[in-house]
Amino acid sequence: MGVNADPLLGGEGFLTTTIEAFANWxxxxxxxPMPFGTACCAIEMMGVFASxxxxxxxxxxxxxxxxxxxxxxxxxxxxxxxxxxxxRRIYDQMPEPKWVIAMGSCTCGGGPFDSYAVVQGIDEFxxxxxxxxxxxxxxxxxxxxxxxxxxKIEMKGAPVV
Amino acid sequence: xxxxxxxxVSLLQNExxxxxxxxxxxxxxxxxxxxxxxxxxxxxxxxYNLDFSFLADLTAVDYLEVKSPRYxxxxxxxxxxxxxxxxxxxxVKAEITDKESMIDSVVSxxxxxxxxxxxxxxxxxxxxxxxxxxxxxxxxxxxxPHPLRKDFDVRNREASKESFEKALDDxxx
Numbered sequence: 098m099g100v101n102a103d104p105l106l107g108g109e110g111f112l113t114t115t116i117e118a119f120a121n122w123x124x125x126x127x128x129x130p131m132p133f134g135t136a137c138c139a140i141e142m143m144g145v146f147a148s149x150x151x152x153x154x155x156x157x158x159x160x161x162x163x164x165x166x167x168x169x170x171x172x173x174x175x176x177x178x179x180x181x182x183x184x185r186r187i188y189d190q191m192p193e194p195k196w197v198i199a200m201g202s203c204t205c206g207g208g209p210f211d212s213y214a215v216v217q218g219i220d221e222f223x224x225x226x227x228x229x230x231x232x233x234x235x236x237x238x239x240x241x242x243x244x245x246x247x248x249k250i251e252m253k254g255a256p257v258v
Numbered sequence: 259x260x261x262x263x264x265x266x267v268s269l270l271q272n273e274x275x276x277x278x279x280x281x282x283x284x285x286x287x288x289x290x291x292x293x294x295x296x297x298x299x300x301x302x303x304x305x306y307n308l309d310f311s312f313l314a315d316l317t318a319v320d321y322l323e324v325k326s327p328r329y330x331x332x333x334x335x336x337x338x339x340x341x342x343x344x345x346x347x348x349x350v351k352a353e354i355t356d357k358e359s360m361i362d363s364v365v366s367x368x369x370x371x372x373x374x375x376x377x378x379x380x381x382x383x384x385x386x387x388x389x390x391x392x393x394x395x396x397x398x399x400x401x402x403p404h405p406l407r408k409d410f411d412v413r414n415r416e417a418s419k420e421s422f423e424k425a426l427d428d429x430x431x
Contacts, residue, residue: 179398180371182425212413213405214397222422 117127121254124168124194128157131167131191133184138201141233150236157243164190168248170222171239173200175208175246176216185222194255198242199225202232259341263288263346266308273303279353287349294331294352298362298388302334304350310335313368315375318378322408329354331361345412354384363389374399379404400424 130152134142144252152158161167164187165168170249176184188197199219202208205228207217221226267288271278277293277300292300304310310424315334322328327328333350354361363386364371375386383404385392393399403410 177325178415178422179425181422182429185426186429213410214416217415222426244282 108160117257118163119253120252120257125250126156127159127241128155128169128196129159129161129167130157130169130171130245131162131164131187132160133170133172133187134174135139135176135180136201136203138173138203138233141236142171142173142200142239145236145239150240152240152243155240160254161252164188165192167191168195169198169243170195170223171198171200171206172219173233175203175210176219178212179214180218181216181219181222184219189224195224196226196246196249198225198227198229198239199244200229200239200242202230204228205230261337261344263310263348264347266310266337268349269308270300270303272306274300275359282344288306289349289351291351291353291361294354296359297331297350297352298364298367298384299369300350301335306336308337308338312336312338313364313370313374316364316371316378318324318382318384318406320382320408327353327355328357329356329382331378331384333364358388359383360385362387365389381405383407398405398425 105195132139132142144150146158146160157169157174164170169189170188172184187250188195192229203210203215204219211217227245229238229242231238264381267281267290270290271281274292274296277290277296278292282289282291291314291333312335313333314320314336315332317332318329319332320328321330323359331352331354334347335350336347336372339345359382363375365386366391369428372390373395376383376391376393379386379392380394380396381404394401399419401421402417403414
């Protein structure tokens with residue numbers, strides 16, 4: 098990226114960049130999360146969205162309850178096999194590019210529920226980008242996860258179709 | 259008129275002398291073991307003659323390798339009295355064998371039994387004859403085993419995975 102304020106060009110200045118870098122810069126600063134909350138982690142996630150921790154400082158406060166308007170899925174809470182097919186279908190309905198945060202011990206590896214009904218980690222059926230441990234994780238940990246997603250978008254990005 | 263547990267038990271015994279198998283008292287809790295073939299008549303009598311208007315819980319126990327017959331279906335019934343002391347609660351148990359794991363439904367007496375009986379069917383595989391909608395309530399509908407049976411391995415996720423994959427395929431169509 099380059100900045101030029103040459104008076105010959107009117108002094109207004111302009112940027113040179115690639116369309117990919119520009120699109121990814123926009124994507125990383127306006128993540129629209131799809132909150133998939135099934136248990137107590139979802140309460141903590143609401144705390145992250147609310148004023149005290151304020152995820153909007155990172156441009157990710159527009160929680161979309163329609164997967165078609167979201168690009169970041171935050172799976173927070175225990176996922177049973179009966180719920181897993183719903184979770185997968187909602188993920189499939191999100192438009193590309195999309196990212197997934199596994200929030201809490203249950204989504205990362207089943208947590209305390211080593212049982213017949215509980216998925217032992219949502220990476221059995223979803224491509225997870227960032228894992229957040231904790232039961233539930235501190236709000237700072239989820240903010241850190243969102244920042245890691247931002248870094249990932251900045252470094253790796255996604256193709257502009 | 260005061261009404262207590264002993265009175266309820268003796269009235270029940272007079273009405274069904276053949277079908278009350280035993281009465282146990284432990285820590286002020288009364289348990290009545292009854293013949294499972296008469297459960298509907300006994301529950302009907304409890305509600306409409308003795309005024310036990312509220313079915314607080316309906317569940318089951320698997321006594322595999324502990325005693326025979328294998329299952330017990332447990333009914334907790336409550337009677338609201340005019341005074342606090344007359345709020346009484348008794349437990350009714352019906353024993354069920356492994357071979358013939360079915361019992362009459364009490365949905366027509368207490369409608370709250372609907373989902374409770376479905377849960378018992380889901381978890382133990384005991385069918386309730388006369389139930390209006392005998393389906394699983396918690397596990398997926400195409401799920402095979404009954405998870406709260408003692409011979410089921412609680413860490414066995416194979417059946418859950420099968421249901422999950424089938425649900426995914428159904429959604430893809």
